[in-house]
Amino acid sequence: xxxxxxxxxxxxxxxxxxxxxxxxxxxxxxxxxxxxxxxxxxxxxxxxxxxxxxxxxxxxxxxxxxxxxxxxxxxxxxxxxxxxxxxxxxxxxxxxxxxxxxxxxxxxxxxxxxxxxxxxxxxxxxxxxxxxxxxxxxxxxxxx
Numbered sequence: 001x002x003x004x005x006x007x008x009x010x011x012x013x014x015x016x017x018x019x020x021x022x023x024x025x026x027x028x029x030x031x032x033x034x035x036x037x038x039x040x041x042x043x044x045x046x047x048x049x050x051x052x053x054x055x056x057x058x059x060x061x062x063x064x065x066x067x068x069x070x071x072x073x074x075x076x077x078x079x080x081x082x083x084x085x086x087x088x089x090x091x092x093x094x095x096x097x098x099x100x101x102x103x104x105x106x107x108x109x110x111x112x113x114x115x116x117x118x119x120x121x122x123x124x125x126x127x128x129x130x131x132x133x134x135x136x137x138x139x140x141x142x143x144x
Contacts, residue, residue: 005076006035008141013073017066026059028066036104038070044096054091055098055126060118061086064129067102068114072133075107079133082111086129096121110135 010033017023017030026048032039040063042048048059065084072079092098098118106113111134118127 005141009074009076009139012139012141013070017070022062023066026062028063030070031099033070033074035074036071036107038067038074038100038102040067040070040100040102042098042100044092044094044098046094049094052091053094055093055096057086057088060088060092060098060127061129063098063100064102064116064118064127065131067100067116068129068131069133071102071104071114072112073139075104075112076139077112077135078137078139079112079135082132082134084129084131086127088127089125090120092118092120092126098126105130108135 026042028040028042030040042063044055048056050056064086100116100118102114102116104112104114111132113132116129120126
């Protein structure tokens with residue numbers, strides 16, 4: 001990818017994820033975006049907790065899936081999730097921020113595999129996820 005295309009893709013991804021209603025609902029934010037890697041954060045608000053006032057597994061899984069999807073998109077590929085596995089290690093309490101660091105570990109023509117590590121505000125591992133993603137297209141700048 002050319003430098004101009006990388007810059008366009010980065011700005012395009014930041015814009016589309018900033019407009020995404022579900023990402024906004026969970027207050028997820030892209031903190032860093034590099035080719036094949038991303039770091040995202042999500043505050044653990046009361047609306048995202050389970051009966052024990054800890055981050056709900058579904059919210060954590062969404063953060064992991066989204067961070068891996070953004071990592072795939074950073075390579076210019078539009079993807080959908082084929083398979084996702086997550087291991088929950090410890091809880092994240094209300095008021096904490098969970099950070100997801102995702103990276104691509106396989107970049108194929110039709111499928112990508114990514115991993116995401118979620119840590120709490122203290123830097124303790126909360127969950128580890130791995131996903132397989134199917135390529136459904138590419139991100140392309142619109143012709144003027």
